Amino acid sequence: MHDKTLAQLSAALQARKTSSVELTQHMLRRIKELDGRLNSFVTVTEAEALAQALIADLRIAAGQAGPLTGIPIAHKDIFCTREVRTSCGSRMLEDFVAPYDATVVARLEQAGAVMLGKTNMDEFAMGSSNETSHFGAVRNPWDDDTVPGGSSGGSAAAVAAHLCVAATGTDTGGSIRQPAALTGITGLKPTYGRCSRWGMIAFASSLDQAGPMARSAEDAAMLLTAMAGFDERDSTSADRPVDDYVGALGNDIRGLRIGIVGEFMDDGLDGGVGASVQAALDELQRLGAELVDVSLPNAHLSVPAYYVVAPAECSSNLARFDGVRYGHRCEDPKDLEDLYKRSRSEGFGAEVKRRIMIGTYALSAGYYDAYYLKAQKVRQLIADDFRRAFERCDVIAGPTAPGTAFRLGDKADDPVSMYLQDIYTIAVNLAGLPGMSIPAPASDGMPVGLQLIGDYFDEARLLNVAHQLQLATDWHQQAPKGFE
Amino acid sequence: MQWETVIGLEIHTQLATQSKIFSPASTAFGAAPNTQASLIDLGMPGVLPVLNREAVRMAVRFGKAIGAHVAERSVFARKNYFYPDLPKGYQISQYELPVVGEGRVEIVLDDGVVKTIGVTRAHLEEDAGKSLHEDFHGMTGIDLNRAGTPLLEIVSEPDMRSAKEAVAYAKKIHQIVTYIGICDGNMQEGSFRMDANVSVRPKGQAEFGTRAELKNINSFRFLEKAINFEVERQIELIEDGGKVVQETRLYDSAKDETRSMRTKEEANDYRYFPDPDLLPLEIDAAFIADVVADMPELPDARRARFESDYGLSAYDADVLTASRAQADCFETVAEVGGDAKLAANWVMGELAAALNKAGVDIDASPVAAGALGKLVARIKDNTISGKIAKDVFAAMWAGEGDADDVIEAKGLKQITDSGAIEALVDEVLAANAEQVENYRNADPAKQPKMLGFFVGQIMKKSQGKANPQQVNALLRKKLS
Missing domain, CATH: 1.10.10.410 (Arc Repressor Mutant, subunit A)
Incomplete structure (x- = not known):
């Protein structure tokens, strides 16, 4: 049952070949049996899940079901969930229970999806390996000694290991796409503003975006249909209709112009990964797509620009965690300053502190122009690069991450090498474009991601390109040993 | 040596919106602590601000009332600092691009000379909560009802040269914001708070002296006293060979003195940057035209009209237009009563005295404008004399009915036979x-x-x- 895609399970539920309760129990059993190895969940909501499943079955029986009704999914623990703890991977929010649902959570619940629990993540979404979580590292189901990527590593590992049918993630600099690549699943970061950020704990507000993580492009399209849409509670959400993502999946891709970014196929790319990505591009060409060279001359500035903008926003966004109203508070504070200092010193981990300090520095009087303002100008240059590229092509393709999953601890003491994990994904966030990662052929038995980047609000086309490739190949159907 | 005082004011006016600037919570004053704080006001994780259009409308109305440029595009920024009554760890304010640009108002000095005071800018921002230090035995209580209340901060040019001018300017701004209905002007409840930047320089010197900022003054009387104290302090300091340091000072009305809160060196670096949760505020010509079409008559225009249309003296016109409520009252009394001069005398005389004695606002007067108008009409048509009218007024104030009822019941009708x-x-x-x-x-x-x-x-x-x-x-x- 667990090896089926969302689309297949949805059909089985509608046809009453299985029930949501049965499916949910099955997934809960797998989590119990197998997640000890992975640590992908930080909270499992068994009772709530079964109650939701029961209601889903009633809706199916009453003929009121939608495509997601009864489908067991997991939410990254960055999305606030009413009455269920939302930790954001941090000691700071170890005991935090929000009295509200994130819009994305509420929409999926409304669509009938069943929540199995909350998935592990890098603390406050800051990391590319899931090693910064207060709840311990997540392991990659393809190799227990390697990382699943981050920051949505728990969601990626859980989907890859078939512990849930699909999951939500968030992507600020690659946090959906890079773990999707490292675990062999399909992940989509929509256009900035396509999904509401209400109730999603902010890391870098101008970059954060929620998206689906699933087994296939078709599954991702089904999830995104429910997740996307304007929300009056998020001023940055886009007030425009949601496209028919599932309906667009049958489109022919013959004549589609796929842009290959010269700057991404460089020395920094692992040879095996490069060969896999090339194989995927060859397949797209075989399907009738035309490969054209495009250039993003300012792409090399994206990592430095990102590591000014994102920490700057994070330094401000995380100021609310002060030990006053909720979250971790130190024992016996002797005065206000002591309360602030110790609550925050104890509540935040090293990577979060590093970014708060970088961001505070970048925004300081006398440095603002040189760092923050300059970085914002670089953002504009990068967005202009993409605009020019999309004059020559319909979709951009290339690698998602520079290598396959690396070993736990390998980059833990080397922030810069960790930051370079996102070298191909960050520019997409800076420009606010949609991007996705889908499996390319494995390299040395480890998953490789092909990144597809679209123009603004062109998710339907991206999903269709991915779907056409997945119809023609089985790269996305591989399952890690022990989790088949 | 002859000294010249230089004063600029920053005035925080609380906008009279129903709900907060970025949340749907009520702005009503006086509720039990933390009962009017929404998830947004509490700064919960993942929540987002949404701008209240009514606050924007009010800011634009002020801008147009002082002849200022209204920015087509203004930007909300975050002012970052830690304080327990600042839930998010930053205040959302406008920094580089405010909604209202340069404008001006006119004040009348004691000698009758009219002086123009420049307004540098006015920007929208949210208020913080309140820290309650009493009743908590060594701890501090936090009330976030006020957090997120919309404020329009009005910043003047350093154009004032005495405490009296500063007070005249502050009163003028108070008059304008209450006239155009964007602020209730209630100073006790903190709806109108003033900061004064004060410096002195030798007469004739072009450069400004070093200024001190006097914070959070909530009455015109204290504004005058605080500035006068501060001017004396600075002059004495300089004459004794000392130097004024740039600092923030607090006026203590009980001791009638100012004292240092923090110096420039201790000041926060607020790390302003545009708030990524809010889009730039864009205001189009149609929105401004709509606001202008709704604009009530402004006090200066009304004063002139009272002189020309009703034949009132400059003094009477000035007193009657001091507040919109009083001017409205006068116009009703004059219309119903049929005699502007009589109406003016009654509004400024008997009515004002009774209100003052009872400590009641003109809006809450037991004798409404229409009722007073009818009384005036009875004087005008000789039904009663002015003297008897005072007794009738007293009875009306006591709730004994309208003028005709009282005259009838008490048999006060004038003998004209x-x-x-x-x-x-x-x-x-x-x-x-x-x-x-x-x-x-x-x-x-x-x-x-x-x-x-x-x-x-x-x-x-x-x-x-x-x-x-x-x-x-x-x-x-x-x-x-």
Whole structure:
């Protein structure tokens, strides 16, 4: 049952070949049996899940079901969930229970999806390996000694290991796409503003975006249909209709112009990964797509620009965690300053502190122009690069991450090498474009991601390109040993 | 040495919106602590601000009222600092691009000279909560009801040269914001708070001296006292060979002094940057036109109209237009009563005195403008005399009904029947034959004064109801 895609399970539920309760129990059993190895969940909501499943079955029986009704999914623990703890991977929010649902959570619940629990993540979404979580590292189901990527590593590992049918993630600099690549699943970061950020704990507000993580492009399209849409509670959400993502999946891709970014196929790319990505591009060409060279001359500035903008926003966004109203508070504070200092010193981990300090520095009087303002100008240059590229092509393709999953601890003491994990994904966030990662052929038995980047609000086309490739190949159907 | 004072004011006006600037919570004053704080005001994780369009409308209305440029595009920024009553760890404010640009207002100085004071800018921002230090035994309580209340911060040019000018300017701004209905102007409840930047320089010097900022002054009287104290302090300091340091000072009204809160070196680095949760605020010409179409008559225009249309003196027009409520009241009284001068006298006289004595706002007056107008109408049509009208007013104030009810119930209707008055006159003259004799023999220059005696007697006999003009005329005729 667990090896089926969302689309297949949805059909089985509608046809009453299985029930949501049965499916949910099955997934809960797998989590119990197998997640000890992975640590992908930080909270499992068994009772709530079964109650939701029961209601889903009633809706199916009453003929009121939608495509997601009864489908067991997991939410990254960055999305606030009413009455269920939302930790954001941090000691700071170890005991935090929000009295509200994130819009994305509420929409999926409304669509009938069943929540199995909350998935592990890098603390406050800051990391590319899931090693910064207060709840311990997540392991990659393809190799227990390697990382699943981050920051949505728990969601990626859980989907890859078939512990849930699909999951939500968030992507600020690659946090959906890079773990999707490292675990062999399909992940989509929509256009900035396509999904509401209400109730999603902010890391870098101008970059954060929620998206689906699933087994296939078709599954991702089904999830995104429910997740996307304007929300009056998020001023940055886009007030425009949601496209028919599932309906667009049958489109022919013959004549589609796929842009290959010269700057991404460089020395920094692992040879095996490069060969896999090339194989995927060859397949797209075989399907009738035309490969054209495009250039993003300012792409090399994206990592430095990102590591000014994102920490700057994070330094401000995380100021609310002060030990006053909720979250971790130190024992016996002797005065206000002591309360602030110790609550925050104890509540935040090293990577979060590093970014708060970088961001505070970048925004300081006398440095603002040189760092923050300059970085914002670089953002504009990068967005202009993409605009020019999309004059020559319909979709951009290339690698998602520079290598396959690396070993736990390998980059833990080397922030810069960790930051370079996102070298191909960050520019997409800076420009606010949609991007996705889908499996390319494995390299040395480890998953490789092909990144597809679209123009603004062109998710339907991206999903269709991915779907056409997945119809023609089985790269996305591989399952890690022990989790088949 | 001759010193010159230089003053600029920053005025925080609380906008009279129903809900907060970035959340749907109510802005009503005086609720139990933390009962009007939404998830957004509490700064919960993952929540987002949404701008209240009504606050924008009010800011634009102010901008147009002072002839300022309204920015087509302004930006909300985050002002970052830690404080327990600042839930998010930053205040959302406008920094580099405010919604209202340069404007100006006119103030009238004591000698009647009109002076123009420049307004540098006005920007929208959210208020913080309150820290409560009493009643918590060594701990601090936090009330976030006020957090997120919309403020318009109005920043002046350093154009004022005395505490009196500063007070005149502050009163002018207070008058404008209450006139255009964007602020209730309630200073006790903190709806109108002033910071004064004060410096001194030798007369004739072009550069400004180092300034001190006097924070959070909530009355015009304290504003004047605080500035005067600070000016004295700075002059003394400099004359004693000292130097003014740039700092923030607090005015202590109990001790009538200012004292240092923090110096420039201790000041926060607020790390302003554009708030990524809010889009730039874009205001188009249609929105501005809509606001302008809704704009009530401004105080200066109204004052001029009161002089020209009602024939009031400059002084009366000025007093009556001091507040919109009072001016509205006057216009109603004048219209209903049919006599502008009488209306002005009653609004500024009897009504103002009664309100003042009872400590009641004109909006809450027991005698409404329409009712007062009817009373004035009865004076105008000679139903009652001005003197009797005061008794009628007192009865109306006590809730005994409208003017006609009181006049009727108490039988206060003026006696204008000439036969009845003649009878009264004859009766009094007959009873005072000696005085009549004296009058007739008196020097004509003294006669008018002596006439008063008979008028008094007749009015007394009529319980004040006899028409005094008729009594006078008849007496003169009979005594001649």
